[in-house]
Amino acid sequence: MTTETASTETQPEIIDVQHVTCGLVPLMQTHLEGSDPEVQSVSFKVRQGIHTELWNAFGSGGRWRLTSVEKDLFFDVATFVREEENTLDPLGLMDF
Secondary structure, three states: OOHHHHHHHHOOEEEEOOOOOOOHHHHHHHHHHOOOOOOOEEEEEEOOOOHHHHHHHHOOOOOEEEEEEEEOOOOEEEEEEEOOOOOOOOOOHHHO
């Protein structure tokens, strides 16, 4: 294994959806659900200034958890990590 290969394995996959204005959340969900099972983290380049919309849209529960929305130069980066689904609390209501 080369150093280049090792460093790309730790980097999350980044999907550019900053041009999408309508249907962004379903598109992001499609990418998340279609990712390979071994992928534990997925990041998206999104338009700047939609932090609140993303936090509200992805809330709690589900197979993926929004962990951060970081500002970058011309876009923001939203990062998701894979969650184990809790069969006793699938909506994540016990977190509140």
